[in-house]
Amino acid sequence: MKTISLNIRSFKIRGKYYVVGWCRRLIVKENPSFVALQETKLHLVDLYWIQSLWGMSNYNFIQKEMVGKSGGQLLILDTIAFDAIDVILSDFYIGIKGVWRSSGIGLNIINVYGPHDDTNKQILWDSLHNLVDSSDEAWLLCVDFNEVRNQGKRLNCDFIEYRALKFNELIANSSLIEIPLGGRNFTRVSDDGIKFSKLDSFLVNHRFVDMWKDLTALALDRIFDVWLDDEEADTIISDAWRLQVSNINRKDCVFRNKMKNVKNALKVWSNNKFNKLDTEIGELKKAATIFEIKAELGPLNWPDLKHWRETRKHWIDKERIKRNMVKQNVRARWDVEGSSLEDLSFPTLSIDEANALEAELSRGCNASFVTLIPKKIDALGLGDFLPISLIGSYYKIISKILSNRLRKNIPSLIDS
Structure with a gap:
């Protein structure tokens, strides 16, 4: 147990x-x-x-x-x-x-x-x-x-x-x-x-x-719960988005392939930037632990205390970078609120593009998985579960873009 x-x-x-x-x-x-x-x-x-x-x-x-x-x-x-x-x-x-x-x-x-x-x-x-x-x-x-x-x-x-x-x-x-x-x-x-x-x-x-x-x-090792944004990720995403994709007539497929470019670019970027991060964190953690054990045995002198605090600060900074590597940057970047996507210079939808979005999505662009979530403890029967569809970020981004565009026109569509 x-x-x-x-x-x-x-x-x-x-x-x-x-x-x-x-x-x-x-x-x-x-x-x-x-x-x-x-x-x-x-x-x-x-x-x-x-x-x-x-x-x-x-x-x-x-x-x-x-x-x-x-x-x-x-x-x-x-x-x-x-x-x-x-x-x-x-x-x-x-x-x-x-x-x-x-x-x-x-x-x-x-x-x-x-x-x-x-x-x-x-x-x-x-x-x-x-x-x-x-x-x-x-x-x-x-x-x-x-x-x-x-x-x-x-x-x-x-x-x-x-x-x-x-x-x-x-x-x-x-x-x-x-x-x-x-x-x-x-x-x-x-x-x-x-x-x-x-x-x-x-x-x-x-x-x-x-x-x-x-x-x-x-007793577990201590952790630092720290998060930050990495501005470099914005440039990586912007450059990847502007890459040319294969000549595809369907606009939704173009969008899908651009998203793949962004995903692949972030993988390469994160591997190049953070491949030595775990080693650096381990070394800083080891150094901080030595000072902490020394402090447990008696008060530290001022130089040691100053060094300990600096080491802890560097450790926290590295943890911030590691924990925010890809997930938080992508989430923040594709939140699609206000002008966040406008920073990436999205063009205004043309009539053809609007019609393409209103049309049926191409095969493979809107794949989803169905899973069952229990509605109560010790669920047994089929009625005890709630089926939900797990969809990818591709569809979520399109849905958010459309809802934001519609929100701008709601006042003119609804009679006060």
């Missing part, structure tokens, strides 16, 4: 779900039975959004939306491995009670994101103690209490001893065991690279240990 627990610190960056792609790749790679996410900073999401994150249809989930501009929790489970029976809801945690299918033993999963103030911390710890003490079944708690058990789990930031004592009392009184977290010494570092803390942990009871005796936990 494998579980992923992450403090996302918001799925949205500048209004876009950039972190979703990283989480999806991690989930697909690790194939976990459970995923516990804290600080999603999301309102309630639907089945389709969850499936896009999980990547498969065998899932169930429970969620708690953010309050104000903070919080939000999500717990996703593999329905093949785990049979959910009941849900657990609280102000500071969500959970699912069920049965581990391979053994038939009761198993309960809790996803916790703790408050910052003393009063609510005590309410949370009392509630968790009563919850775990109410059943002798196996318990797994994926927790971010915003608190640590001892001073060794904080560096260059405040350690409040009486809070740590209360935290340890909860673990002792509830007969819980903290799984030792391997990997890095700390799971969170401040943006200035000075303050470190280890707030994330897995807590289990003895019944859980009896089921899975060889328990290990590993």
Whole structure:
């Protein structure tokens, strides 16, 4: 059984779900039975959004939306491995009670994101103690209490001893065991690279240990969620668009071939520009990690701290370039809003061109694939699925161009 627990610190960056792609790749790679996410900073999401994150249809989930501009929790489970029976809801945690299918033993999963103030911390710890003490079944708690058990789990930031004592009392009184977290010494570092803390942990009871005796936990490497636009891509797209294509009478086929030119040019450009990028990122990451490990052992002197910050900045810049290589540039360029396509010097449609667009599209220009999307959990019958057609960017661009052109003429077509 494998579980992923992450403090996302918001799925949205500048209004876009950039972190979703990283989480999806991690989930697909690790194939976990459970995923516990804290600080999603999301309102309630639907089945389709969850499936896009999980990547498969065998899932169930429970969620708690953010309050104000903070919080939000999500717990996703593999329905093949785990049979959910009941849900657990609280102000500071969500959970699912069920049965581990391979053994038939009761198993309960809790996803916790703790408050910052003393009063609510005590309410949370009392509630968790009563919850775990109410059943002798196996318990797994994926927790971010915003608190640590001892001073060794904080560096260059405040350690409040009486809070740590209360935290340890909860673990002792509830007969819980903290799984030792391997990997890095700390799971969170401040943006200035000075303050470190280890707030994330897995807590289990003895019944859980009896089921899975060889328990290990590993802290993931830190990532930077950064994006930018590369102006060079605009030139690559413009030059490729202006290339001559074979003499074809059908205008839609000409458009299709121009799109192929753009696609091929972007592939060549990205390979030439970024073939050494992974190596550069690896070297910068290694250098930053050396300074970070050194900082965990004691305060850095000013030259080292300055070098560390510069290294982290270069690392972030390279990550920005890598993550924006082709996908984001193409998406931004072909958004077809306002004058974005006019920058590429599109000519005005002639009568013949307009008639060609109104005519039937040539064979191969509008291919699509039909897939079935489940409308509910554990969909079985045909009526439980929604068929949709997956179409290529070619048709989407034509549709967007036509809608934008029509939008300009709507006022003259509609009587006020």
